[in-house]
Amino acid sequence: MAKKLFGVDLGGTTVKMGLFDETGGREQEWEIPTRKEDGGERILPDIAESIRATADAQGIAKEDILGVGMGVPGAVIDESLVPQAVNLGWKNKDAGKELSRLTGLPVAVGNDANIAALGEAWQGGGKGFRNLLLVTLGTGVGGGIIADGRILTGAAGAGGEIGHIHLEDGETEACGCGQYGCFEEYASATGAVRVARRVLADWDGESTLKGREFTCKDLFDAAAAGDAAAKAACKKYGDYLGKGLAICASVLNPEAIVLGGGVTKAGEVLFDLLKPSFARCVFPGCAAVEWKLATLGNQAGIVGAAKLILDRVNG
Amino acid sequence: MAKKLFGVDLGGTTVKMGLFDETGGREQEWEIPTRKEDGGERILPDIAESIRATADAQGIAKEDILGVGMGVPGAVIDESLVPQAVNLGWKNKDAGKELSRLTGLPVAVGNDANIAALGEAWQGGGKGFRNLLLVTLGTGVGGGIIADGRILTGAAGAGGEIGHIHLEDGETEACGCGQYGCFEEYASATGAVRVARRVLADWDGESTLKGREFTCKDLFDAAAAGDAAAKAACKKYGDYLGKGLAICASVLNPEAIVLGGGVTKAGEVLFDLLKPSFARCVFPGCAAVEWKLATLGNQAGIVGAAKLILDRVNG
Numbered sequence: 001m002a003k004k005l006f007g008v009d010l011g012g013t014t015v016k017m018g019l020f021d022e023t024g025g026r027e028q029e030w031e032i033p034t035r036k037e038d039g040g041e042r043i044l045p046d047i048a049e050s051i052r053a054t055a056d057a058q059g060i061a062k063e064d065i066l067g068v069g070m071g072v073p074g075a076v077i078d079e080s081l082v083p084q085a086v087n088l089g090w091k092n093k094d095a096g097k098e099l100s101r102l103t104g105l106p107v108a109v110g111n112d113a114n115i116a117a118l119g120e121a122w123q124g125g126g127k128g129f130r131n132l133l134l135v136t137l138g139t140g141v142g143g144g145i146i147a148d149g150r151i152l153t154g155a156a157g158a159g160g161e162i163g164h165i166h167l168e169d170g171e172t173e174a175c176g177c178g179q180y181g182c183f184e185e186y187a188s189a190t191g192a193v194r195v196a197r198r199v200l201a202d203w204d205g206e207s208t209l210k211g212r213e214f215t216c217k218d219l220f221d222a223a224a225a226g227d228a229a230a231k232a233a234c235k236k237y238g239d240y241l242g243k244g245l246a247i248c249a250s251v252l253n254p255e256a257i258v259l260g261g262g263v264t265k266a267g268e269v270l271f272d273l274l275k276p277s278f279a280r281c282v283f284p285g286c287a288a289v290e291w292k293l294a295t296l297g298n299q300a301g302i303v304g305a306a307k308l309i310l311d312r313v314n315g
Numbered sequence: 316m317a318k319k320l321f322g323v324d325l326g327g328t329t330v331k332m333g334l335f336d337e338t339g340g341r342e343q344e345w346e347i348p349t350r351k352e353d354g355g356e357r358i359l360p361d362i363a364e365s366i367r368a369t370a371d372a373q374g375i376a377k378e379d380i381l382g383v384g385m386g387v388p389g390a391v392i393d394e395s396l397v398p399q400a401v402n403l404g405w406k407n408k409d410a411g412k413e414l415s416r417l418t419g420l421p422v423a424v425g426n427d428a429n430i431a432a433l434g435e436a437w438q439g440g441g442k443g444f445r446n447l448l449l450v451t452l453g454t455g456v457g458g459g460i461i462a463d464g465r466i467l468t469g470a471a472g473a474g475g476e477i478g479h480i481h482l483e484d485g486e487t488e489a490c491g492c493g494q495y496g497c498f499e500e501y502a503s504a505t506g507a508v509r510v511a512r513r514v515l516a517d518w519d520g521e522s523t524l525k526g527r528e529f530t531c532k533d534l535f536d537a538a539a540a541g542d543a544a545a546k547a548a549c550k551k552y553g554d555y556l557g558k559g560l561a562i563c564a565s566v567l568n569p570e571a572i573v574l575g576g577g578v579t580k581a582g583e584v585l586f587d588l589l590k591p592s593f594a595r596c597v598f599p600g601c602a603a604v605e606w607k608l609a610t611l612g613n614q615a616g617i618v619g620a621a622k623l624i625l626d627r628v629n630g
Binding site: 147148150154156157158159164179181250282 | 390465470471472475477481493558561567568570596597598
């Protein structure tokens with residue numbers, strides 16, 4: 001029988017799970033709730049039970065399962081230890097070892113943003129690239145670096161956390177991380193709204209965004225509809241985004257930059273907005289970057305998790 | 316007989332060469348001139364001949380030589396192809412393949428800054444760290460990234476070229492790369508002098524540096540001697556250096572940052588100068604960095620080159 005893999009994307013609300021064949025074909029997808037009570041003690045037994053039940057239902061023998069990959073919302077050391085995952089209530093959780101004990105299977109664990117990058121590099125927008133940067137533009141800015149086909153984990157699992165590179169001096173509002181002037185304060189969906197609010201504060205003309213609450217989507221919609229203030233704000237947003245990505249590209253020299261997350265619903269216009277400042281700021285030797293949109297959406301996690309364990313068992 | 320390795324550091328003026336045993340012990344070091352005439356066509360035959368002569372003189376049989384590692388001043392693709400090395404007159408030179416043909420030995424080629432990082436990680440200031448950033452503060456700012464024990468090469472061999480991350484908006488003097496506001500415009504030895512000149516231009520008090528040409532060493536010497544303007548300039552230099560390193564650390568999450576190059580002759584004071592701005596700008600999850608000075612000096616190249624070929628032959 002063909003060998004199987006499980007990919008698990010452990011989030012704060014739900015656990016997305018997938019059954020894959022060893023070529024990466026997705027055979028089944030499902031999800032279970034993340035039960036966070038008792039300091040998150042029930043999460044891994046729930047996952048193990050769901051894997052067992054699925055294998056039983058499909059008639060898959062244990063010896064035909066290569067292993068389980070799992071992405072978690074936090075830094076991960078040595079593909080197992082999670083020093084802290086605030087959204088799960090975990091602290092110093094040896095998640096890989098524990099899930100391996102519960103399932104009797106090989107388990108590899110990674111940070112969810114890194115795992116998503118691996119998924120996009122394997123089957124998504126970054127397919128075919130061995131050196132890429134995935135940037136998720138959502139409530140915050142997440143990142144994952146694939147260097148020569150492998151996740152760049154860093155010393156403490158914080159490699160690729162590019163949302164917190166220092167972008168601007170003189171910022172007065174603190175970032176969630178406690179510092180001032182982080183990339184994500186400008187380039188996240190929340191950041192786009194902040195940037196726009198500042199543009200509007202200095203805007204003398206009319207704007208449909210004036211005097212009301214608005215979202216990142218509202219901002220891009222208003223710009224698409226021709227609102228001059230919104231267009232100026234989007235241009236400013238693109239300047240920040242391009243500058244931050246240029247800095248990352250100058251450090252890493254990626255073949256491709258793959259953008260994902262809610263902000264990318266704006267579509268290809270995002271590339272038009274960021275490219276001028278990217279070109280202005282990037283080291284010329286690193287300027288030749290392919291621009292891609294992430295294509296796996298919220299399935300990137302299970303796909304990348306499956307790839308993580310596949311790479312592990314293949315050595 | 317114990318196996319041997321050759322490490323070659325190919326510079327614009329001289330070729331440094333070393334004979335190593337397979338544990339990395341240095342058995343012999345020497346150098347030959349870099350003959351750049353004829354578009355650099357003589358360089359590799361000269362190196363091959365010198366390796367052959369040394370092996371003969373030492374009575375080393377060919378089958379006891381594991382291979383040759385070589386660092387070159389330019390980007391390198393697939394450990395062999397050098398698209399351009401201005402200082403050597405090379406263009407699209409398949410250096411690894413050619414030297415392998417000339418010597419009959421396995422050859423691996425890398426960028427000299429990356430190779431130096433590998434050398435420092437193996438036997439120098441970064442010994443024992445699998446994730447580190449080497450930064451060379453000289454005429455320019457060079458860099459090399461070791462991620463999980465391996466060089467991060469990037470798509471076109473420009474990985475770790477951190478001297479050209481965009482650090483400052485509004486810069487009016489162009490960097491050598493053609494952009495404005497690159498890290499090395501402030502953090503190199505030349506950059507330190509530029510920073511100091513700007514501080515002096517606004518300095519109302521006395522200074523021993525006023526009205527004369529001075530070097531980076533003069534600047535640090537003046538600061539050490541108590542010159543207030545020089546001290547202010549050094550502080551400003553440290554702010555730039557700390558900020559640039561914080562950005563790199565936030566992308567890469569290194570265990571250690573190893574500083575080398577001429578500016579480090581200033582010694583440990585450099586760390587005192589950069590740490591405040593590093594702490595202010597770095598992502599807290601990446602703040603725990605060990606600070607080291609490079610220890611191999613201009614031998615880092617031959618040591619790293621030997622390690623490169625050792626890693627290659629060991630798979």
